[in-house]
Amino acid sequence: MTKRSIVSLLLALMMLLCITPVLAEEPVTIHVYGLGATIPETDPVLPELGNRLGLKIVVDTAAGGADAATGLMTRMMDNDIPDVFRVGDLNNLAVYHESDAVLDLTPYLDQIPSVVAAFPETDWARLTIDGGIYGIPRRGEVNYMDYFIRKDWMEKLGAKYPTTFDELYDLCVQVRDADLDGNGVNDTYPISGSKLESRAGTLNMFFTAYGVTQPNTLMIKDNQAVWACTDPAYKLALTEIRRFMEAGLIDPEFVSMNEDTLREKMSMGKVFLANGGWCAFAKQAQQDVLKAVDANADWGHIESNIVTELGISGATHTAANFSNVYSFSPDLADDPEKLAAALSIFEYTISGEGDELLCYGLENVHYTKENGVITKLPAMNELGYGWAIQFTGRNDMVYCMTKFAECADEIEHAANEVPILTHYEALVSQPEGVNMADLKAYESEQLIAFIYGTRPMEEYDNFVQELYNLYNLGAYLDAATETLTELGYIK
Numbered sequence: 194m195t196k197r198s199i200v201s202l203l204l205a206l207m208m209l210l211c212i213t214p215v216l217a218e219e220p221v222t223i224h225v226y227g228l229g230a231t232i233p234e235t236d237p238v239l240p241e242l243g244n245r246l247g248l249k250i251v252v253d254t255a256a257g258g259a260d261a262a263t264g265l266m267t268r269m270m271d272n273d274i275p276d277v278f279r280v281g282d283l284n285n286l287a288v289y290h291e292s293d294a295v296l297d298l299t300p301y302l303d304q305i306p307s308v309v310a311a312f313p314e315t316d317w318a319r320l321t322i323d324g325g326i327y328g329i330p331r332r333g334e335v336n337y338m339d340y341f342i343r344k345d346w347m348e349k350l351g352a353k354y355p356t357t358f359d360e361l362y363d364l365c366v367q368v369r370d371a372d373l374d375g376n377g378v379n380d381t382y383p384i385s386g387s388k389l390e391s392r393a394g395t396l397n398m399f400f401t402a403y404g405v406t407q408p409n410t411l412m413i414k415d416n417q418a419v420w421a422c423t424d425p426a427y428k429l430a431l432t433e434i435r436r437f438m439e440a441g442l443i444d445p446e447f448v449s450m451n452e453d454t455l456r457e458k459m460s461m462g463k464v465f466l467a468n469g470g471w472c473a474f475a476k477q478a479q480q481d482v483l484k485a486v487d488a489n490a491d492w493g494h495i496e497s498n499i500v501t502e503l504g505i506s507g508a509t510h511t512a513a514n515f516s517n518v519y520s521f522s523p524d525l526a527d528d529p530e531k532l533a534a535a536l537s538i539f540e541y542t543i544s545g546e547g548d549e550l551l552c553y554g555l556e557n558v559h560y561t562k563e564n565g566v567i568t569k570l571p572a573m574n575e576l577g578y579g580w581a582i583q584f585t586g587r588n589d590m591v592y593c594m595t596k597f598a599e600c601a602d603e604i605e606h607a608a609n610e611v612p613i614l615t616h617y618e619a620l621v622s623q624p625e626g627v628n629m630a631d632l633k634a635y636e637s638e639q640l641i642a643f644i645y646g647t648r649p650m651e652e653y654d655n656f657v658q659e660l661y662n663l664y665n666l667g668a669y670l671d672a673a674t675e676t677l678t679e680l681g682y683i684k
């Protein structure tokens with residue numbers, strides 16, 4: 194060994210001795226990718242989470258959705274996979290799995306027992322590929338949908354809340370003819386709303402009361418996958434809708450309306466009953482709009498359900514009630530300390546004080562807590578990006594009732610009292626030879642024709658046959674049956 198190499202060795206040893214203790218004090222850094230919202234530099238929540246867990250969280254990008262997915266693919270191709278990344282479209286998980294770009298969590302589930310216990314098997318099944326688990330599920334939303342009605346007008350009419358379509362029909366006729374807003378014209382549509390297909394769809398009261406979900410959805414009935422509009426009950430629901438349409442009881446403009454135009458019509462006394470969420474009608478700013486013309490306008494949920502021999506009116510809910518799951522880099526398998534740190538973020542925040550931190554911020558800064566009840570302080574409004582750092586979602590009802598205390602009655606009613614029908618199409622990938630976008634567009638167009646009477650109801654069976662013959666619905670239902678059986682929804 195030359196003198197020079199001995200000096201180099203000594204220098205290297207000294208550097209090691211000097212640097213090692215410093216390194217040991219550095220917390221593990223976890224890079225998190227694709228949150229979907231800009232986390233401000235003033236954010237106090239993630240640093241506090243890091244302090245409590247002895248790690249440092251670095252947010253790699255604020256992008257979300259398709260931009261984040263594209264950026265993630267690039268990083269995967271460069272073999273620069275973020276430690277923890279958000280997957281917005283669960284279909285991408287299979288692609289990442291094929292590219293060996295995502296970690297199988299199965300061997301590490303014992304490090305996150307609370308997370309494992311927090312979700313049902315059907316949630317884990319959605320993230321399972323070839324027996325491995327490639328992401329952590331997210332807590333879904335509770336139901337927000339309800340039917341909002343002018344309660345002051347119910348009182349004015351001395352009317353009873355309807356429980357059958359005949360009673361609803363008679364009530365709507367009264368409203369149509371009563372000029373309840375007193376402007377001298379019978380210009381109130383008893384039933385209005387926006388759109389046909391969404392969970393806030395105008396006619397969902399009719400569909401759900403006949404035991405079926407809104408157009409463009411897939412149901413499970415008698416343990417079988419059924420495209421909703423092909424169910425015989427749809428004909429009954431549409432016949433009922435026709436009766437209301439012909440009597441001028443449903444606002445014919447509903448198809449082209451949106452939440453804003455609906456609220457505007459509601460505020461102007463043009464609507465008596467509408468489907469929608471408390472999140473669209475009950476918040477203070479929305480109440481201000483709804484009462485702008487008539488300060489006595491009292492909008493609240495309908496206090497009855499319409500019942501038929503086939504069902505009870507209520508809301509619909511997608512079984513794909515979560516997306517935006519978090520997955521891990523396969524490189525973490527070689528760094529157990531880092532992997533343990535990354536997993537601890539999820540185990541700590543799935544419940545208790547960790548969950549409270551992500552949902553509500555810091556105690557006595559953003560909220561106060563007394564006897565377990567969290568009360569919002571004004572500073573909580575600064576955490577508008579909070580949803581983006583709720584890694585496993587949230588206990589949605591408690592969260593909403595805390596953040597929107599003025600809506601508490603409506604939140605509770607929607608979540609606990611409204612019957613729910615589940616639909617499943619978002620879980621099923623489109624098989625080859627089927628174009629579901631085309632099928633859905635044709636379905637919507639034809640259903641609107643039946644509703645407006647431009648295609649006679651006698652042709653309904655022909656229409657159903659067209660979905661099979663022209664749009665290959667049979668092949669889709671085969672794929673749906675296979676997927677829903679794999680996921681455990683069909684036994």
Ligand SMILES: [Ca+2]
Pocket residue numbers: 372373374375376377378379380381
């Ligand atoms: Ca009027």
